Amino acid sequence: MRVKTRIAPSPTGYLHVGTARTALFNYLFAKHNSGEFILRIEDTDIERSEAKFEDDIVAGLKWLGINWDGEITRQSERIDIYETYLKTLLADGMAFYCPHSQAELDEERKKQVANKFSPQHTCDARGKKLGKGLIRFKNDTEKTVKFKDEIRGEIEFDPALLGDFSLAKDLRTPLYNFAVVVDDATMEISHVIRGEDHISNTPKQILLEEALGLQQPIFAHLPLILGKDRSKLSKRHGATSVIDYKNEGYLPDALFNFMALLGWNPGREQEIFSKKELIKEFSIDRVQGAGAIFDMTKLDWMNGEYIRKKPLKELVELSKGFFQFPISNSQFSMLEKVIALEQPRLKKLSELPEKTDSFFKEPEYDAELLKWKQMDNLTIKNSLETAKSILQLVAENGMTKENLEKLFLAKAGKDRGELLWPLRVALSGKKFSPGPFEIMEVLGKDKSILRINAAIFMLK
RNA sequence: GGCCUCAUCGUCUAGUCUGGUCUAGGACACACGGUUCUCAUCCGUGGAACUCGGGUUCAAAUCCCGAUGAGGCCA
Numbered sequence: 001m002r003v004k005t006r007i008a009p010s011p012t013g014y015l016h017v018g019t020a021r022t023a024l025f026n027y028l029f030a031k032h033n034s035g036e037f038i039l040r041i042e043d044t045d046i047e048r049s050e051a052k053f054e055d056d057i058v059a060g061l062k063w064l065g066i067n068w069d070g071e072i073t074r075q076s077e078r079i080d081i082y083e084t085y086l087k088t089l090l091a092d093g094m095a096f097y098c099p100h101s102q103a104e105l106d107e108e109r110k111k112q113v114a115n116k117f118s119p120q121h122t123c124d125a126r127g128k129k130l131g132k133g134l135i136r137f138k139n140d141t142e143k144t145v146k147f148k149d150e151i152r153g154e155i156e157f158d159p160a161l162l163g164d165f166s167l168a169k170d171l172r173t174p175l176y177n178f179a180v181v182v183d184d185a186t187m188e189i190s191h192v193i194r195g196e197d198h199i200s201n202t203p204k205q206i207l208l209e210e211a212l213g214l215q216q217p218i219f220a221h222l223p224l225i226l227g228k229d230r231s232k233l234s235k236r237h238g239a240t241s242v243i244d245y246k247n248e249g250y251l252p253d254a255l256f257n258f259m260a261l262l263g264w265n266p267g268r269e270q271e272i273f274s275k276k277e278l279i280k281e282f283s284i285d286r287v288q289g290a291g292a293i294f295d296m297t298k299l300d301w302m303n304g305e306y307i308r309k310k311p312l313k314e315l316v317e318l319s320k321g322f323f324q325f326p327i328s329n330s331q332f333s334m335l336e337k338v339i340a341l342e343q344p345r346l347k348k349l350s351e352l353p354e355k356t357d358s359f360f361k362e363p364e365y366d367a368e369l370l371k372w373k374q375m376d377n378l379t380i381k382n383s384l385e386t387a388k389s390i391l392q393l394v395a396e397n398g399m400t401k402e403n404l405e406k407l408f409l410a411k412a413g414k415d416r417g418e419l420l421w422p423l424r425v426a427l428s429g430k431k432f433s434p435g436p437f438e439i440m441e442v443l444g445k446d447k448s449i450l451r452i453n454a455a456i457f458m459l460k
Numbered sequence: 461g462g463c464c465u466c467a468u469c470g471u472c473u474a475g476u477c478u479g480g481u482c483u484a485g486g487a488c489a490c491a492c493g494g495u496u497c498u499c500a501u502c503c504g505u506g507g508a509a510c511u512c513g514g515g516u517u518c519a520a521a522u523c524c525c526g527a528u529g530a531g532g533c534c535a
Contacts (some may be wrong), residue, residue: 109535117463119534152465158485161463161534197462200533225465230530258472261487265473288466288473295471297489308501344501372497409496417497424497432499459507 003035004190006062007068008180010042011053013089014241015060017294018195018225021259025222026193027066028260028282032327035190039068040183044075044174060242060300064252065275073187075179080176085182085212086135086167094211095137095167097130098123117313135171136164137208144435150191150284154426156201165204185214192217193284196224196291197232223263224291233294249322249349250299254306258299262292272305288336300347307346315339322349331360337442341434359442361430363451372421380422381459386411387423388452391445399445404437426455 007023009015030226043049061068089095100108100123109119126138138255141159149155167178174182180201184192199221209216239248245255258275266273266281273281299421305313316336327335338359342352370380390407398404412419424436425449433439440448452456 106535113461113535120462149465154462157463195532196465197532221465224532226472226531232532240531257471261472263472267474269474271472271487290466292473295488298472301488304500345499369498405496415472420497422497427487428498430498434499435497 001031001189001190003028004032004038004188005035005193006038006040006184006187007066008040009057010045010048011050011057012045012048013053014243015057015246016233017242017259018240020060020066020255020323021225022193022222023061023066024064024256024259025264025282025287026191027068029191029284030045030279031279032282036069036075037067038070040073040075040187040189042075042176042179044176044179046066046076049076056243060246060354063246065244065254067200068257073183075174075183075426078183079172079174081186082168082179082182083171085159086174086178087210088355089137089167090135093138094440095135096123096128096164097133098136098164098166099125099128099130099133103278112147115347117411118161118251120161120165122163126164132170134166135168137204137211138164139164141207145206147202147206147216147219149199150218151287152199152221152289155199155202157209159203162207167208176202178208181208181212181214183206184217185209185212189217190217190296191218191220191432193222193337196221198353216424220287223288226264226291226293229295230291232291236297237294247350249318249351250303251306251310251318254299254303262294263288272302275340291355304341307349308344310343312336312340315343319349320354322352324353327360334359334442345434350411358428358430358433359439362404362454363427365425365429367455369431370422370455370459372426373415375418377423377459381419381456383422383458384403384452385421385457387426388449388456391440391449391452394445396445399441401437401441404440408437422455423452426452 001310005026007019007026007345009023026104027037029035039058041054041057043054043316058072086095094280099119100121105121108121121136122139123136139159143159145157147155165177166175166428182190202219202221206216208214220358225233227233242255245396246252252276256275257278260273260278263269264282267286290319310318316339319335319339329404338356339352342355345355346352349443370384372380375383387408390411394404394407408419408423420436423434425431427436427443428434429437437447443451
């Protein structure tokens with residue numbers, strides 16, 4: 001069978017992590033089977049759909065490297081197709097116009113719930129040829145609707161509980177369940193892989209496929225991505241847009257890798273996978289049934305792993321956008337060295353400015369910070385003076401980490417911290433930072449001496 | 461409320477289909493220790509889970525039933 005999958009987001013919000021994960025699984029499955037993966041924008045809800053959201057979805061998928069085949073399909077461009085199918089259904093008496101008002105329907109629903117019935121509307125106006133009102137499916141199916149879910153096995157529904165479900169607001173305004181069925185069939189989607197929240201839509205869609213004589217796709221319902229409180233991931237759990245992760249300085253490959261492992265695993269102990277490896281290994285029967293919490297901490301770890309693996313030049317390019325404070329041209333040349341120092345310390349690129357600001361401007365810190373263990377001011381000052389005198393003798397081309405380390409350690413006492421801690425703080429102004437030799441190599445001789453002097457001055 | 465889905469360390473999960481090799485494995489996080497000052501990296505050590513109750517069986521995390529819990533959809 002020719003494998004063809006799709007992701008069908010509505011442009012009513014930014015690209016959601018849940019949507020991205022579904023897209024990812026569809027992509028992985030299609031590519032694993034040398035099939036196609038397409039993007040269909042479900043923009044029939046004119047009120048809520050916006051072009052900027054479509055742009056965001058497109059940008060987000062591209063950023064993640066979830067590439068679709070062919071052109072983007074938009075439901076708004078397929079209205080004629082829906083109309084044709086709707087007319088057929090109407091003509092064959094399988095659909096009808098429902099004259100009931102929203103108020104009447106609400107009333108009916110209320111009664112049903114009160115009497116512990118499943119809320120549904122089975123219309124008493126099925127036979128009438130009205131020509132306006134909501135178009136509904138005439139549902140008089142009696143036999144159980146069954147389908148085999150690739151992840152969950154056989155699932156059954158009682159069709160009587162569905163009622164005469166709605167298909168369209170009018171001939172040119174199709175509703176979700178109807179449009180999806182027409183699209184998936186006419187676009188020859190072989191596998192519908194989507195979130196678990198769509199399981200309950202499936203029987204309606206199957207009934208429609210049967211009524212229209214359309215090919216039924218293979219269904220696979222993915223477990224949901226959950227927030228900390230185990231409910232479906234949503235805005236109140238914090239960042240849910242892929243764009244937010246980009247802005248925080250997560251690398252697309254890291255997010256890609258992390259999302260792939262949410263609800264799926266290869267059955268081996270490896271955790272870091274390239275896109276290629278994931279395509280090669282992905283299989284639908286290793287997908288979980290249970291929902292998975294989006295664990296930010298683990299994402300951070302994985303992102304750190306990817307940052308460390310990244311070639312320095314590329315990392316520098318990616319990092320440039322994260323500095324809010326102005327960096328002069330002369331400072332730009334040391335950016336590469338600075339980032340090299342921070343590379344093993346980073347979890348995400350947004351940490352960069354705060355971690356590296358002291359390379360670009362004079363540090364501000366409390367004199368207390370210069371003190372290591374029980375040192376008094378005099379010993380701190382002595383240490384700094386020693387450091388300065390060593391530095392003054394170093395030739396400009398001797399300002400390398402290796403050379404400085406050799407010179408300083410030769411002069412350091414038994415407790416190296418007495419020399420190294422005050423020196424490091426004088427240079428960085430920070431409690432946590434790279435080592436003093438690395439910093440001096442980047443800063444250069446003059447600037448290093450300047451900062452040591454500033455520290456000595458603070459002690460007076 | 462009705463229907464549907466799910467259930468192993470705090471979290472992601474392996475193991476479940478094809479019962480024994482599981483005194484339940486890995487990773488993240490956490491704690492402790494090591495790696496020429498701090499942090500990070502790297503390395504090591506540790507604590508930490510089969511939701512509960514029945515049943516089947518010589519044997520159940522694994523099969524069956526029930527309960528409970530969690531989630532989803534429907535308005």
